[in-house]
Amino acid sequence: MVDSTLVLWGQTLAYTLYAIAMILVVGWIGWRLTKPGKGGGVKPALFFTFVALLAVLGLSLHLVTLKTIPWAEPDLHRASVEVDKVFEIRVADHEFVLPAERLVVRVGEKVRFDVTSDDLTYGFGVFRPDHSMVFQMQVVPGHRNDVIWQFTRPGLYTIRSTEYSGPKGIGMIIPDAIEVVEAD
Amino acid sequence: MSFTETLFNGNQGLFKPKTLTPMQKLTLRFVVVGLVYFGFALIEGMIMRIFEVEPIPLITTNQFFAMMTAHPLVGIFGSSYSIVFGAFLFLVPFLMKKPLWSTKLASWTFWLLTGGTFIFWAAGFVSHYAPLYTLYWPLPADFSQFSALGGAFFILGIALAMLGAMFFVINIFKTITYTPKGWDKQPSGALFASAIGWTGLKNFFKRKKTEHLVPLPVAAVARGSVDVALNSAIILFTGVLILVYMVAELFGASLKHSAIDALLYKNWFWWGLDLVADGLVLIFVAGTWYLLAMMISGKALFMQNIARAALLVELVVSWTVWTHHLLSDQAQPAILKVVSGEMVTAFELITQGLAFFITLATLWSARPLKMSNELKFLLGGLLGFALGVPAGIIQADVGLNRILHNTQWVVGPHVHVAVLVGLTMTLHAAIYILFPILTNGAKLYSQKLANIQFWAHLVGGIGMGAFMGMAGLKGMLRRTIYTEGEFSVYMILAALCGGLLLLAFLCFFVNIVMSVGIKGVLGIFGRSTLDRDTLVPAGE
Numbered sequence: 001m002v003d004s005t006l007v008l009w010g011q012t013l014a015y016t017l018y019a020i021a022m023i024l025v026v027g028w029i030g031w032r033l034t035k036p037g038k039g040g041g042v043k044p045a046l047f048f049t050f051v052a053l054l055a056v057l058g059l060s061l062h063l064v065t066l067k068t069i070p071w072a073e074p075d076l077h078r079a080s081v082e083v084d085k086v087f088e089i090r091v092a093d094h095e096f097v098l099p100a101e102r103l104v105v106r107v108g109e110k111v112r113f114d115v116t117s118d119d120l121t122y123g124f125g126v127f128r129p130d131h132s133m134v135f136q137m138q139v140v141p142g143h144r145n146d147v148i149w150q151f152t153r154p155g156l157y158t159i160r161s162t163e164y165s166g167p168k169g170i171g172m173i174i175p176d177a178i179e180v181v182e183a184d
Numbered sequence: 185m186s187f188t189e190t191l192f193n194g195n196q197g198l199f200k201p202k203t204l205t206p207m208q209k210l211t212l213r214f215v216v217v218g219l220v221y222f223g224f225a226l227i228e229g230m231i232m233r234i235f236e237v238e239p240i241p242l243i244t245t246n247q248f249f250a251m252m253t254a255h256p257l258v259g260i261f262g263s264s265y266s267i268v269f270g271a272f273l274f275l276v277p278f279l280m281k282k283p284l285w286s287t288k289l290a291s292w293t294f295w296l297l298t299g300g301t302f303i304f305w306a307a308g309f310v311s312h313y314a315p316l317y318t319l320y321w322p323l324p325a326d327f328s329q330f331s332a333l334g335g336a337f338f339i340l341g342i343a344l345a346m347l348g349a350m351f352f353v354i355n356i357f358k359t360i361t362y363t364p365k366g367w368d369k370q371p372s373g374a375l376f377a378s379a380i381g382w383t384g385l386k387n388f389f390k391r392k393k394t395e396h397l398v399p400l401p402v403a404a405v406a407r408g409s410v411d412v413a414l415n416s417a418i419i420l421f422t423g424v425l426i427l428v429y430m431v432a433e434l435f436g437a438s439l440k441h442s443a444i445d446a447l448l449y450k451n452w453f454w455w456g457l458d459l460v461a462d463g464l465v466l467i468f469v470a471g472t473w474y475l476l477a478m479m480i481s482g483k484a485l486f487m488q489n490i491a492r493a494a495l496l497v498e499l500v501v502s503w504t505v506w507t508h509h510l511l512s513d514q515a516q517p518a519i520l521k522v523v524s525g526e527m528v529t530a531f532e533l534i535t536q537g538l539a540f541f542i543t544l545a546t547l548w549s550a551r552p553l554k555m556s557n558e559l560k561f562l563l564g565g566l567l568g569f570a571l572g573v574p575a576g577i578i579q580a581d582v583g584l585n586r587i588l589h590n591t592q593w594v595v596g597p598h599v600h601v602a603v604l605v606g607l608t609m610t611l612h613a614a615i616y617i618l619f620p621i622l623t624n625g626a627k628l629y630s631q632k633l634a635n636i637q638f639w640a641h642l643v644g645g646i647g648m649g650a651f652m653g654m655a656g657l658k659g660m661l662r663r664t665i666y667t668e669g670e671f672s673v674y675m676i677l678a679a680l681c682g683g684l685l686l687l688a689f690l691c692f693f694v695n696i697v698m699s700v701g702i703k704g705v706l707g708i709f710g711r712s713t714l715d716r717d718t719l720v721p722a723g724e
Binding site for chain 2: 004007008011012015018019022023026029030032033034035036037040041042044047050051054055057058059061062065066068069071072075076077119120121123125127128130131132133134135136137138140141142143144145146147160162163164165166167168169170
């Protein structure tokens with residue numbers, strides 16, 4: 001599976017280019033608005049082309065990501081996905097309760113994180129040593145909260161709550177909780 | 185005039201509160217209170233920005249989160265709602281060419297919004313009640329972290345503000361449909377159908393089109409008001425539910441949290457709450473853009489019928505997009521994630537993009553235009569939504585949400601750019617264009633201050649959103665505290681941009697106060713002796 005950092009890089013690049021282009025377009029329009037026009041307004045054809053472009057862009061973004069972001073489609077059908085390992089984790093009173101054995105995963109293994117909350121709504125996020133996020137999900141009490149992930153790089157990963165659960169929740173961090181080792 | 189004379193009497197002494205009608209005074213009160221609450225939200229925002237760089241010893245963690253809870257609510261209900269409601273309570277009768285149905289009810293809206301906002305802000309400030317505006321169940325009723333009494337006052341404040349919003353909606357629809365004394369009977373059913381979009385919808389299937397009885401900006405106000413009503417009802421209902429738990433706790437009985445399903449609660453609450461962000465804000469903003477474009481250009485709106493239809497589509501879209509807030513909730517059905525969370529949400533790109541295009545095309549048809557304050561702020565508002573809406577569409581994606589949810593990306597390039605640059609600059613454009621109408625010809629004190637305000641607000645707003653977004657892409661979460669300086673470079677840059685926003689606000693505030701004078705500001709809170717049913721004095 002592609003590392004989530006790569007997906008974020010793609011997004012950063014695409015959005016930055018878009019933002020710069022949009023600032024320039026609005027700036028140019030603002031400048032031209034103060035200059036005399038040649039008469040006649042905007043042609044309806046341009047308007048309908050613009051609307052069609054928006055429709056294509058809006059919908060294709062999701063269709064493309066559904067096929068290209070490797071965790072998107074399996075996530076929607078994860079009940080039928082066979083996994084290599086399952087880690088059951090409980091959250092209660094602003095603390096993660098991990099399994100007694102250390103969470104060790106091999107690169108490329110499919111792991112299901114099954115997290116339940118006894119009280120509040122929390123978040124379950126996995127982070128790299130440089131604090132960047134690998135993935136996250138919400139942990140809602142009274143419901144099953146599970147996510148399947150394949151790690152691409154060996155190393156130690158931190159678990160942190162990604163949802164606000166009151167001021168007590170800011171300390172919900174377990175450094176180096178997951179150890180990812182090279183595949184055989 | 186000397187500086188002191190101008191400070192007390194306003195620019196050239198032109199502003200005379202005694203010449204104002206009751207409606208002008210009421211609208212100006214809404215605007216003043218809205219600006220004061222904007223200042224509240226801005227100062228709280230700056231304190232939080234500094235705290236995000238490095239926690240300040242003067243502020244406790246609990247105080248920080250209480251601030252974070254109040255900040256968006258003060259900004260939306262105390263500031264944006266005040267300015268928007270004040271402007272629309274003036275503009276709807278102005279455009280319909282008939283008096284407001286009830287100035288008394290409008291006055292109640294003003295006091296309920298103003299008082300309600302102060303109560304929930306003060307309750308949070310004193311008791312540190314901090315479940316955030318999301319109120320995820322059962323956090324608002326977690327009395328091991330929060331005081332039940334403080335929470336009860338907080339919820340009471342919110343409920344009062346929502347009641348004020350309900351009164352606004354009643355007043356708007358009654359104003360559109362009622363028959364003023366001495367007038368011929370008005371076709372209330374047809375007026376309602378036109379305002380709500382039913383006439384436009386039927387026109388699609390008819391060869392002989394029915395004439396629209398309601399001007400387009402009024403139709404936008406009416407359709408946005410539907411979302412205001414639904415949103416207020418959901419928040420009021422949720423507030424009562426939370427109050428039941430609080431009152432029980434205060435009487436020594438602890439009710440079971442599991443009696444309410446946390447996911448079901450999250451669905452109905454987001455359905456209602458999202459009617460603000462993805463409903464009334466977008467609809468009201470589109471309507472305001474159209475009105476501003478027509479007033480600035482003096483031309484009819486480009487593609488008026490499409491614009492009307494899009495407002496109705498936007499209303500329906502706003503009722504069906506809430507799941508984009510639950511893409512990381514694994515128990516949420518996958519079909520809802522894809523259809524509501526992704527596909528329907530993407531329609532907002534179309535409806536908002538369409539409003540963007542129509543507004544610019546209308547302005548384009550009237551070239552050359554003078555780069556007035558209202559025009560430049562309108563362009564700023566358009567740019568804010570052009571940047572903020574796609575940032576939201578990106579995160580409303582099953583794949584990308586897995587690595588963006590609850591990061592600074594959500595609240596930076598999406599929320600703050602859309603609200604601070606898009607919405608706020610649009611509101612400031614409306615204030616600039618209405619200023620001479622509402623003040624009977626008072627003159628702005630300084631164009632230089634207005635120019636500084638524009639650039640500082642634009643650069644500050646976009647810059648702050650951009651640096652927050654960069655931190656979010658690097659994994660920085662929202663709604664938490666980093667104590668090891670993990671993201672301090674981004675947070676310092678975001679705080680500097682926040683400083684520009686504060687500078688912009690100060691320029692605006694000083695400019696307005698110096699234009700009308702301190703006596704003028706106080707004067708708008710006095711009683712008007714003019715006729716209640718007159719919007720602006722004759723000859724204005």
